[in-house]
Amino acid sequence: MSFLTEFPSMDPGNLRDLKKAIDGTFRDFTRANGEFIESLFDPLKWFLLWFERLLLATPWPLIIIIVCALAWLASRSWKLVAGTAIAFLVIGYLDMWEDTMVTMAMVSVATLLCIGFGIPIGVAMARSDRAQAIITPILDIMQTIPSFVYLIPVVMLLGIGKAPALIAVMIYAIPPIVRLTNLGIRLVQEDVLEAANSFGASYRQRLLGVQIPLALPNIFAGVNQTIMMALAMVVIAALIGGSGLGTPVLRAVNNQYLALGLFNGMAIVALAIIFDRVSQAYGKRLQKHREGGHGV
Amino acid sequence: MVSDYKVQIKNLYKIFGPDPKSMVSHVQQGMGKSDLLDQHGHVLGLNDINLDIPAKKVQVVMGLSGSGKSTLIRHINRLIEPTAGEVIVDGENVLEMNETALRNFRQKKASMVFQKFALMPHRTIAENAAYGLTVQNIPEDEAKERSQRWIDRVGLSGFENHYPAQLSGGMQQRVGLARALATDAEILLMDEAFSALDPLIRTDMQSVMLDLQEELHKTIIFITHDLDEALRIGDNIAILRDGRMVQAGTPQEIVLKPADDYVRDFIQDINRARVLQVGSMAHGKPPAKGPKIEKNVVVEEALQIISSAKAKTAIVTDKGKPVGSVTLDDMIAAIARPEPGDKGIETYR
Numbered sequence: 001m002s003f004l005t006e007f008p009s010m011d012p013g014n015l016r017d018l019k020k021a022i023d024g025t026f027r028d029f030t031r032a033n034g035e036f037i038e039s040l041f042d043p044l045k046w047f048l049l050w051f052e053r054l055l056l057a058t059p060w061p062l063i064i065i066i067v068c069a070l071a072w073l074a075s076r077s078w079k080l081v082a083g084t085a086i087a088f089l090v091i092g093y094l095d096m097w098e099d100t101m102v103t104m105a106m107v108s109v110a111t112l113l114c115i116g117f118g119i120p121i122g123v124a125m126a127r128s129d130r131a132q133a134i135i136t137p138i139l140d141i142m143q144t145i146p147s148f149v150y151l152i153p154v155v156m157l158l159g160i161g162k163a164p165a166l167i168a169v170m171i172y173a174i175p176p177i178v179r180l181t182n183l184g185i186r187l188v189q190e191d192v193l194e195a196a197n198s199f200g201a202s203y204r205q206r207l208l209g210v211q212i213p214l215a216l217p218n219i220f221a222g223v224n225q226t227i228m229m230a231l232a233m234v235v236i237a238a239l240i241g242g243s244g245l246g247t248p249v250l251r252a253v254n255n256q257y258l259a260l261g262l263f264n265g266m267a268i269v270a271l272a273i274i275f276d277r278v279s280q281a282y283g284k285r286l287q288k289h290r291e292g293g294h295g296v
Numbered sequence: 297m298v299s300d301y302k303v304q305i306k307n308l309y310k311i312f313g314p315d316p317k318s319m320v321s322h323v324q325q326g327m328g329k330s331d332l333l334d335q336h337g338h339v340l341g342l343n344d345i346n347l348d349i350p351a352k353k354v355q356v357v358m359g360l361s362g363s364g365k366s367t368l369i370r371h372i373n374r375l376i377e378p379t380a381g382e383v384i385v386d387g388e389n390v391l392e393m394n395e396t397a398l399r400n401f402r403q404k405k406a407s408m409v410f411q412k413f414a415l416m417p418h419r420t421i422a423e424n425a426a427y428g429l430t431v432q433n434i435p436e437d438e439a440k441e442r443s444q445r446w447i448d449r450v451g452l453s454g455f456e457n458h459y460p461a462q463l464s465g466g467m468q469q470r471v472g473l474a475r476a477l478a479t480d481a482e483i484l485l486m487d488e489a490f491s492a493l494d495p496l497i498r499t500d501m502q503s504v505m506l507d508l509q510e511e512l513h514k515t516i517i518f519i520t521h522d523l524d525e526a527l528r529i530g531d532n533i534a535i536l537r538d539g540r541m542v543q544a545g546t547p548q549e550i551v552l553k554p555a556d557d558y559v560r561d562f563i564q565d566i567n568r569a570r571v572l573q574v575g576s577m578a579h580g581k582p583p584a585k586g587p588k589i590e591k592n593v594v595v596e597e598a599l600q601i602i603s604s605a606k607a608k609t610a611i612v613t614d615k616g617k618p619v620g621s622v623t624l625d626d627m628i629a630a631i632a633r634p635e636p637g638d639k640g641i642e643t644y645r
């Protein structure tokens with residue numbers, strides 16, 4: 001009766017062969033195409049390295065001024081600006097400035113790329129139900145698969161370094177912007193679109209003049225989530241060469257350095273809070289004219 | 297030009313459902329809306345509509361909710377594709393236009409005003425009013441300049457930089473009207489444009505529209521479910537029921553000869569004295585003396601003329617020429633509300 005108590009699993013030999021076959025096929029594929037695929041991602045790597053060097057080369061007072069100015073432009077809140085300035089000063093004082101800049105470069109570049117790829121994908125999904133039916137399950141997989149699992153093929157293909165780390169962060173962080181772009185566009189009121197149509201607007205005019213502007217609050221919620229997820233990925237990305245604030249955290253875990261882990265962890269939290277508040281405040285300001293009103 | 301009509305709708309069918317084309321024959325063989333839904337799961341939107349709409353007049357389309365009014369008006373600028381039939385505007389079949397021609401048609405020839413205003417919440421009043429021009433790639437500044445005239449004309453000067461949500465419903469619809477007028481389109485499609493407004497504001501907007509029409513002479517297709525509104529602004533009225541057109545004619549024709557009980561129900565409570573013209577009840581030889589009343593004067597005014605002249609009989613004239621007589625009793629009988637189901641109206645002729 002062991003049939004019921006023990007699952008009739010595949011023969012161990014066959015199972016080993018299956019795994020071997022998969023590994024072998026992928027390894028062969030990597031050997032054959034690895035270099036070519038790596039070169040595809042070179043522009044991303046250059047962009048990331050360029051931005052990282054820019055942040056590191058810029059004098060720290062200037063960085064703080066720029067970050068505070070951006071926070072002010074986006075949120076118009078003095079409190080937020082003051083909090084941002086203090087957080088950066090403390091980070092610098094605790095000697096985490098360089099790691100923080102590296103992490104900021106990674107998160108900014110990953111977010112920009114996610115926006116650049118994610119919004120068009122979201123637009124395509126909103127335009128066609130078929131595209132939506134195909135892309136939605138892919139996004140589901142990307143969001144639920146444990147990140148360590150897709151690190152394996154990424155590392156096999158691209159090795160250890162900045163580019164694979166960036167790709168890993170992007171895979172993890174892109175779904176929300178795609179989803180919320182799609183959702184935002186689909187939620188645009190039918191009657192406003194019909195009005196645009198009735199005046200002879202083209203697809204482009206509808207998209208750029210009506211759908212995207214009206215979907216912006218949602219798109220921005222997506223950007224916010226994408227930033228948060230990119231930051232959450234920083235420690236894991238450090239495993240495959242992402243460097244930045246994640247590296248000292250990993251070192252702290254391995255060696256039980258409590259203070260080191262705590263400081264760097266808090267720096268990541270501080271960045272997360274700043275990015276979150278600033279982008280949310282901006283998103284809110286985008287909605288200013290849309291809510292309330294007299295109706296009929 | 298082949299015809300005096302601005303818009304002609306010919307044998308138009310619209311059926312909603314998975315396979316509308318194959319349903320046309322059922323409908324042509326006389327299947328009604330409810331049977332089509334029960335037996336074939338398709339919704340009959342429009343059933344063999346034929347309507348000629350003259351230029352520079354206000355054509356009202358009336359009917360209860362769900363009778364197909366919105367569906368019909370959206371065929372004129374092809375926001376909805378028909379299942380069968382033709383829509384001809386200025387001799388050109390709208391349904392044969394390619395995408396560019398159709399967009400051009402919508403940009404220049406026909407503009408639309410919507411029941412729920414359908415303004416763009418992220419654009420200011422000035423930008424909304426200029427929308428139709430912006431779509432034509434006219435630079436924003438020039439577009440705003442051209443649409444300013446219409447913002448002023450509908451009484452919204454000073455609100456240019458407000459957003460729609462900051463305006464009341466009546467004011468929002470003025471923006472909708474300005475937006476439609478700004479493209480100088482000859483045809484104005486108005487789908488229950490005033491139905492969402494409070495009665496007082498609605499009357500106000502009707503006056504605004506009638507004033508504009510006196511000046512602009514557009515071809516207006518105006519949808520409403522309110523007969524008083526229809527009678528006030530319509531030169532011609534078409535009545536829809538379950539996707540079929542049950543009657544089309546002048547307000548007076550409809551009041552005098554309602555085609556069926558559905559129409560009769562509609563006209564039950566109207567003020568007939570404001571619709572019926574003395575010409576419709578003129579009979580016999582013109583009397584030797586009495587006040588003269590033109591035949592297209594409505595009874596309400598005629599009663600005043602006749603009573604201030606202290607007469608019992610008046611001379612009905614056609615462009616000044618006497619053509620018949622009408623008595624006080626004729627008029628009073630004509631404006632009496634008919635009993636339900638009473639077909640006696642025709643006896644007044």
Ligand SMILES: Nc1ncnc2c1ncn2[C@@H]1O[C@H](COP(=O)(O)OP(=O)(O)O)[C@@H](O)[C@H]1O
Nearest residue numbers: 312339340341360361362363364365366367368
């Ligand atoms: N897209 C659609 N799909 C299915 N049925 C529709 C659709 N649009 C309208 N209808 C149906 O067609 C009929 C006419 O609708 P409509 O033209 O909106 O009526 P009205 O404007 O007179 O209230 C209604 O029965 C409605 O349910």
Ligand SMILES: [Mg+2]
Nearest residue numbers: 365366367488
């Ligand atoms: Mg309607």
